[in-house]
Amino acid sequence: MTAEGLANLETERDRLITQERPAIIRAIAAAREHGDLSENAEYHAARERQSFVEGRLAEIEHLISSAEVIDPSKMSGKTVRFGAKVKVVDEDTEDESVFLIVGSHEADIAKKRISITSPLARAMIGKKKGDVIEVNAPSGPKSYEILSVRFR
Numbered sequence: 001m002t003a004e005g006l007a008n009l010e011t012e013r014d015r016l017i018t019q020e021r022p023a024i025i026r027a028i029a030a031a032r033e034h035g036d037l038s039e040n041a042e043y044h045a046a047r048e049r050q051s052f053v054e055g056r057l058a059e060i061e062h063l064i065s066s067a068e069v070i071d072p073s074k075m076s077g078k079t080v081r082f083g084a085k086v087k088v089v090d091e092d093t094e095d096e097s098v099f100l101i102v103g104s105h106e107a108d109i110a111k112k113r114i115s116i117t118s119p120l121a122r123a124m125i126g127k128k129k130g131d132v133i134e135v136n137a138p139s140g141p142k143s144y145e146i147l148s149v150r151f152r
Helices: 003-032 041-065 119-124
Strands: 084-090 096-102 113-115 132-137 140-151
Touching: 003 041, 084 119, 096 119, 113 119, 119 132, 119 140
Parallel strands: 096 113
Antiparallel strands: 084 096, 084 140, 132 140
8 A cells, every 4th residue: 555545544543533432432321311222223323333433443453554555656667556657548539547556445536546456457557658458347348548657
């Protein structure tokens, strides 16, 4: 993962610990004051939220402890790999796009950050400027030409 991805996970972990956990504890305490817990919707909702938060915290802790941080700015080369910023052109529409290849938990298509495990990234890996790649998109096969490969 990138250093930015690790920092985002640490920020989320800290928010869950310092904000979400205390809010859930308050919600459970307030719900208990209403009496019979077996039919108390607020209590069950708070416990469900607590379960979700604790599960997410465990997942984040695992990701952080097993993270291998890669700094794309210290990478170079002409072939596409993790951390590459790849500019492509759709051969059908001539639309150009720039994608950053990141770890799966960092992916955000709205920000043009694609997971290394995505079909598009897998098609790009190992290719270089001028290569044409084929991707099976939901709308059918798409062809892209790689216009540039760079690292931050």
